[in-house]
Amino acid sequence: MRKWLAVIFLILLGFFMAKITSSFPFGKEKWGVSKHYVDRGIEENRGSNLVTSIVVNYRGFDTLGEVTVLFLAATALAFLLSTCRCRRRYERREASLIVKTASETLYPLLILFGAYIFIHGHLTPGGGFQGGTVIASAVMLMLLAHFTFHPNHRALSTVEGLAGITFVLIGFAGLIWGGSFLANNIIPLGQWNRLFSAGVIPLIYVAVGFKVGSELSGLITDMINTTKEE
Amino acid sequence: MVYRALGEFLILVGSLFLFLAGIGLLRMPDVYNRMQTGTKATTLGALSLIMGVGIYHPQWFFKTAIISLFILLTNPVSSHALARASHNKGIPLAKGSVLDRYAEDKERGLKEAENDS
Numbered sequence: 157m158r159k160w161l162a163v164i165f166l167i168l169l170g171f172f173m174a175k176i177t178s179s180f181p182f183g184k185e186k187w188g189v190s191k192h193y194v195d196r197g198i199e200e201n202r203g204s205n206l207v208t209s210i211v212v213n214y215r216g217f218d219t220l221g222e223v224t225v226l227f228l229a230a231t232a233l234a235f236l237l238s239t240c241r242c243r244r245r246y247e248r249r250e251a252s253l254i255v256k257t258a259s260e261t262l263y264p265l266l267i268l269f270g271a272y273i274f275i276h277g278h279l280t281p282g283g284g285f286q287g288g289t290v291i292a293s294a295v296m297l298m299l300l301a302h303f304t305f306h307p308n309h310r311a312l313s314t315v316e317g318l319a320g321i322t323f324v325l326i327g328f329a330g331l332i333w334g335g336s337f338l339a340n341n342i343i344p345l346g347q348w349n350r351l352f353s354a355g356v357i358p359l360i361y362v363a364v365g366f367k368v369g370s371e372l373s374g375l376i377t378d379m380i381n382t383t384k385e386e
Numbered sequence: 387m388v389y390r391a392l393g394e395f396l397i398l399v400g401s402l403f404l405f406l407a408g409i410g411l412l413r414m415p416d417v418y419n420r421m422q423t424g425t426k427a428t429t430l431g432a433l434s435l436i437m438g439v440g441i442y443h444p445q446w447f448f449k450t451a452i453i454s455l456f457i458l459l460t461n462p463v464s465s466h467a468l469a470r471a472s473h474n475k476g477i478p479l480a481k482g483s484v485l486d487r488y489a490e491d492k493e494r495g496l497k498e499a500e501n502d503s
Contacts, residue, residue, distance in 0.1 A: 249474060252467070252470055254467075255466070258460075261459065262459060262460065
């Protein structure tokens with residue numbers, strides 16, 4: 157009975173989705189805000205990755221909100237973990253020599269790759285959030301492979317705070333000299349498709365990369381270290 | 387063009403291996419055998435596919451070489467860690483398996499520890 161209800165529900169859902177999406181003009185002429193983004197985005201921001209132009213410049217205020225949400229979530233989780241008496245349900249086994257050696261080789265490479273992603277955020281797909289996550293995955297690899305690996309928690313939170321302040325300060329610089337919050341006309345825009353281009357967009361994305369990377373690294377460290385052996 | 391033909395051939399070989407890996411994932415009897423198809427065959431498949439693309443487009447060769455190196459570094463290590471973890475967790479081998487060197491090795495280690503103490 158439940159199975160048939162699920163099937164009927166899925167059919168109805170598919171029907172309405174098809175009905176709704178069939179009225180969207182895919183591939184046709186765009187209008188309004190999206191037309192402005194597509195037609196004038198590169199000209200206005202000189203960033204060859206249009207998605208980054210939208211995320212960091214046109215909707216930069218939104219991104220600031222997202223970074224804040226991430227910060228709040230990390231803080232709340234750290235608080236919850238500090239109060240809980242979590243117990244590990246099984247013994248933690250030492251990683252094998254192969255994993256240890258490989259993780260030591262990969263750790264700097266992964267951090268380099270994460271930095272590459274957020275430094276080239278305005279040129280290639282990816283950006284601060286993705287690069288930061290790659291860096292956090294490098295830290296997680298080291299934490300899983302080595303019992304003795306302890307990232308400096310104080311340094312991580314300092315980096316996180318400084319990166320967040322940098323984002324807000326760039327926004328205020330735009331407000332003072334450019335005319336609006338996060339305005340992208342305070343430093344030269346440079347030439348399209350170069351590393352030093354797109355004005356403040358790469359600066360903001362580097363800050364976001366540092367922030368997300370240190371935040372998630374601290375979070376993972378907390379989660380692994382607060383669970384004690386029985 | 388010779389290098390184009392070589393690149394096409396490598397891409398073909400790579401896709402064949404990836405296809406076989408896909409079949410193996412469905413057909414193999416236990417975790418360890420599936421892991422073998424999911425990592426050994428995909429390592430070779432992905433390597434020859436990516437290097438084939440790099441040879442077909444020589445301007446991408448350097449990038450594809452780096453990607454291949456990264457796959458060579460990560461894929462065997464991750465499969466090793468997964469297989470070791472599932473063996474330690476006690477996931478059984480398929481019926482008809484004749485050899486379990488890791489279990490023998492662990493037993494020997496235990497015996498040596500007893501002899502030492």
